[in-house]
Structures are given as C-alpha cells and as structure tokens.
Amino acid sequence: xxxxxxxxxxxxxxxxxxxxxxxxxxxxxxxxxxxxxxxxxxxxxxxxxxxxxxxxxxxxxxxxxxxxxxxxxxxxxxxxxxxxxxxxxxxxxxxxxxxxxxxxxxxxxxxxxxxxxxxxxxxxxxxxxxxxxxxxxxxxxxxxxxxxxxxxxxxxxxxxxxxxxxxxxxxxxxxxxxxxxxxxxxxxxxxxxx
Amino acid sequence: xxxxxxxxxxxxxxxxxxxxxxxxxxxxxxxxxxxxxxxxxxxxxxxxxxxxxxxxxxxxxxxxxxxxxxxxxxxxxxxxxxxxxxxxxxxxxxxxxxxxxxxxxxxxxxxxxxxxxxxxxxxxxxxxxxxxxxxxxxxxxxxxxxxxxxxxxxxxxxxxxxxxxxxxxxxxxxxxxxxxxxxxxxxxxxxxxxxxxxxxxxxxxx
Numbered sequence: 327x328x329x330x331x332x333x334x335x336x337x338x339x340x341x342x343x344x345x346x347x348x349x350x351x352x353x354x355x356x357x358x359x360x361x362x363x364x365x366x367x368x369x370x371x372x373x374x375x376x377x378x379x380x381x382x383x384x385x386x387x388x389x390x391x392x393x394x395x396x397x398x399x400x401x402x403x404x405x406x407x408x409x410x411x412x413x414x415x416x417x418x419x420x421x422x423x424x425x426x427x428x429x430x431x432x433x434x435x436x437x438x439x440x441x442x443x444x445x446x447x448x449x450x451x452x453x454x455x456x457x458x459x460x461x462x463x464x465x466x467x468x469x470x471x472x473x474x475x476x477x478x479x480x481x482x483x484x485x486x487x488x489x490x491x492x493x494x495x496x497x498x499x500x501x502x503x504x505x506x507x508x509x510x511x512x513x514x515x516x517x518x519x520x
Numbered sequence: 521x522x523x524x525x526x527x528x529x530x531x532x533x534x535x536x537x538x539x540x541x542x543x544x545x546x547x548x549x550x551x552x553x554x555x556x557x558x559x560x561x562x563x564x565x566x567x568x569x570x571x572x573x574x575x576x577x578x579x580x581x582x583x584x585x586x587x588x589x590x591x592x593x594x595x596x597x598x599x600x601x602x603x604x605x606x607x608x609x610x611x612x613x614x615x616x617x618x619x620x621x622x623x624x625x626x627x628x629x630x631x632x633x634x635x636x637x638x639x640x641x642x643x644x645x646x647x648x649x650x651x652x653x654x655x656x657x658x659x660x661x662x663x664x665x666x667x668x669x670x671x672x673x674x675x676x677x678x679x680x681x682x683x684x685x686x687x688x689x690x691x692x693x694x695x696x697x698x699x700x701x702x703x704x705x706x707x708x709x710x711x712x713x714x715x716x717x718x719x720x721x722x723x724x725x726x
Contacts, residue, residue, distance in 0.1 A: 360549050367545035376533040385537050393544055398668050400552025401559070426670035459532045479529035506525075 363403055367396055370416055373480065377417070380475045381424045381468070383460050391427065395420045417480070417490045421472050428468045462512040470505035477502055555668060558604065603661065603684075603725035609716035610724075618695040618713025620724035623685040623702060626709040633707030634683050640705070641685055646694045649722050650687040655679065682709060686723020 374395060378388035398419050399406065406415055463471050469491075476487045477498070484502075488495045605611060609620065623641070625634060634652070641650045653661075659678035666673050689695055692715070699711045714724035 360545075363549065364542065364545040367548065368541040371539065371541040371544055372536070375539060376536055379533055379536070380529065385535075389539055392539075393547060394667060396544055396548035397552045397555065400548045401555035401668060403552070423670060426674055430674045459528050463532075475529075478525045479533075481526065 359403055359407075362407060363400055366399075366412060370413070371396075374416060374420055377475050377480060378420060378424065380460065380463060380479055381421075381471055382427065383464050387427070391420060391423045394423055414482075414486060414490050417476060417482075418492070421476075421491060424472070425468060458513060462509055465512055466505055466508055470501050470508070473498055473501040474505045474509070551664065551667075555665075558665065603658075603723075604665070605714065606716060606720045606724050606726045608720045609714040612714075613712045614695075614715055615713075616696045617692045618699075618715060618724075619689060619692045620716040620720060620722065621687050621689060621695065621698070621711060621713045622723045622725055623687070623711050624709040625683040625685075625707050627680070627682055629683050629707045629709075637685065637705060637707055641687060644698075646690055646698055648688045648690040650685055651722055653684050653686065655681050655683055658682065658684070684723075686721075686725060688722050 371392060375385075375388050375392045378391045379385055382388055382391070395416055399412075399416060406412065463474065466474070472491060473487060476482050476490060477484070482490070484495055484498050488498045491498070603622070623637070625637070634654075638650075638652055641647050655678045658681035659676075662676065662681060663673050689698065695713050699713065702708055703711055716724040
C-alpha cells in the first residue's frame with residue numbers, strides 16, 4: 327500500500343504574456359460560472375431540500391443530500407449548464423444519492439417505519455398529521471416514494487419522472503398507482519378527506 | 521385527489537428549518553471545484569481508466585457523470601483509498617531528503633499500537649510536527665474525494681482504511697535514518713516521504 331495517487335504539478339511562478347491573459351480569461355470564466363451556478367442554487371435549493379426530506383424524513387440528512395447534489399453539479403457544470411434540463415438533472419442526482427444512502431443503510435440496519443396509531447382527530451396542520459404523511463411515505467419502497475415525491479409533491483409530468491428516474495412511463499404509472507393505494511390504506515380517512 | 525395530495529405534501533414540509541442558499545452555493549463551489557481539479561489531475565496521471573475498472577468491479581455505477589477516460593495504467597482500489605499528494609510536493613515518494621512523511625499503519629492496527637507510535641513520534645526530536653488521521657477521518661476524506669462515485673464509496677467501510685501519522689521533519693537529511701528506524705516498529709505498514717515546501721500540508725498529502 328505504498329502507492330499514492332500523484333498529481334501533475336500545477337503551473338507556478340510569474341505569469342507573463344499569453345499565459346497571463348489566458349489566466350485572466352480563466353478567472354473571468356470562473357466568475358461567470360460561479361455566478362450562474364449560485365443563481366441556480368438559489369432557485370433550486372428549497373424544493374430540492376424539501377423533496378429530499380420527504381424521501382428521508384430527516385431535515386439534517388436532507389440538507390446534506392442537497393448539498394452533495396450541488397457539489398456534483400458544480401463539478402460537472404461546464405458540461406451540463408447548456409443543453410441539460412437542470413431541474414430534471416438535479417432531481418436525478420438527488421434521487422441517486424437517496425437510493426445510495428438507502429442501500430448503505432439497509433446493509434447495517436433495518437428501517438422500520440413507525441406509524442402512529444391514529445393521527446389525532448385529523449385537524450389540518452397538526453404535527454401528528456404532518457408526521458403521519460412522512461411516516462407513511464417511509465413505509466413505501468424507496469422507488470415508489472421517489473415516484474410520489476416527484477409526481478405529486480413536485481408536480482412533474484409522468485414523462486419527466488420517467489426520464490429523471492431512468493425508467494419507462496408505464497413503470498412510473500404502475501408505481502404511482504401502487505404507491506397511492508398503499509398511502510391511502512396507511513393514512514385512511516384522514517388522507518382522503520383532504 | 522391530486523390537488524389534495526399536493527396540499528398534504530406542502531404541509532408535510534412546512535417545518536422546513538430552511539438553509540442559506542448562498543452558503544450552499546459557496547460550499548458547493550469549493551468542494552465541487554476540488555472535485556473538478558481532482559478529476560483533471562487523475563486524468564493527467566492516467567489513472568482514470570483504472571478507477572473505472574475498479575468501480576466496475578465493486579458494483580454498477582449509476583449516473584456516472586463522466587464518460588470513461590482513455591486507457592491508462594490500472595489503478596487499484598487500495599490506491600484510490602490513499603490520500604492525494606499535495607500539489608506543491610514532489611509527485612513521487614523519495615528515498616532520501618524528504619521533508620514530509622506519512623507513516624501508514626497496518627490495516628488492522630490496534631489503538632495500543634497507534635497510541636504507542638504516536639507518543640514515540642511526538643517525543644522524537646527529529647519530528648517538527650505530527651498529526652494523526654484515524655480510520656473515520658480517513659473515511660470522511662475518502663468519501664468527499666469520491667463523492668461523485670457513491671457506489672464505490674458505499675463499497676468501502678471505514679474499517680478498510682488505514683490509520684496514518686502525517687509529519688514534518690525538522691531536517692530532511694534525517695529522513696533515511698528515520699524511515700529505517702520506524703519501518704520496523706510495531707503496527708507500521710509503510711512509510712512514504714516527499715519533498716514539500718513549508719506551505720504544504722503536514723505530511724505532504726491532502
């Protein structure tokens with residue numbers, strides 16, 4: 327285990343002539359890229375974090391997953407900034423992170439969704455009801471949950487969801503139907519009333 | 521029904537604690553920028569193809585963000601788990617005259633071995649500065665470095681990473697003797713020395 331990843335030495339020393347203008351150009355390009363990227367983060371962060379939360383039931387983890395999504399996107403920004411549906415791309419990166427997180431967890435622990443017996447009297451906005459939906463979501467398979475979150479929390483079309491998740495349209499429809507039925511059975515009347 | 525569901529979801533996220541998007545962008549630029557540089561460096565070192573091979577071995581890669589690089593010398597998973605050489609240091613480890621040294625422990629090193637080695641190093645007059653990296657820290661670093669390859673990261677547990685001491689020698693001329701002496705100590709796996717400027721991180725790795 328003595329081998330270590332080495333890297334070529336960066337250009338150092340005084341920059342003159344063509345090299346200097348190349349360097350200034352690069353700095354400007356970076357400034358423009360950072361500005362563009364920051365605008366994207368500002369527009370996308372809240373929805374991504376909320377979707378991540380619906381997927382994992384943990385605001386802290388949701389924030390972490392969202393941050394990881396942005397890191398990856400920045401690393402690939404030159405390639406994706408034009409000609410890529412950033413909205414869809416960011417969901418795809420996020421969902422892959424969620425799936426991966428789930429796989430890693432499932433190796434060491436079994437996550438059992440704890441459903442409260444009954445979510446109170448069903449009055450809107452009680453913490454119980456809020457939690458009930460998130461807990462019910464957690465009882466679904468991660469794939470079904472992803473479809474519900476993208477389709478119904480984020481309002482993407484069936485086609486877009488299929489593209490984001492890399493599955494066929496019929497799979498999305500099938501999962502949506504299955505997930506909704508399960509959600510209904512878990513939440514009962516409190517869910518259907520609203 | 522769909523509209524109602526939407527309301528349900530909106531309510532479910534109404535306790536969003538919020539986060540500063542500007543800060544998130546800055547953090548992503550810093551970390552994502554490192555990832556970009558690392559990719560370029562890896563491609564430059566001709567090891568990217570090997571990484572892809574290693575990834576294929578440990579599991580399917582979902583949404584691999586970059587296409588495979590042209591073929592290069594194979595790179596082992598073990599090498600991928602090693603820290604990166606700091607850019608300002610000599611690329612290749614040196615046999616003599618090293619300013620900065622990493623002492624890697626054996627894979628199944630015990631706490632007793634690492635603490636004994638740590639106190640020996642701290643008492644050694646030849647050592648100007650010494651830092652310890654435990655398995656968890658090594659894993660965190662590894663995870664950040666390979667954040668764009670989650671399948672690879674998830675295939676490695678902290679237990680598979682080795683502990684290490686990163687240190688700076690007071691006098692590079694003493695490296696040869698230092699290395700010979702520590703190489704035989706209990707729990708030491710390997711010793712790697714590099715020539716670095718004073719501004720480099722201690723140990724010559726990042």
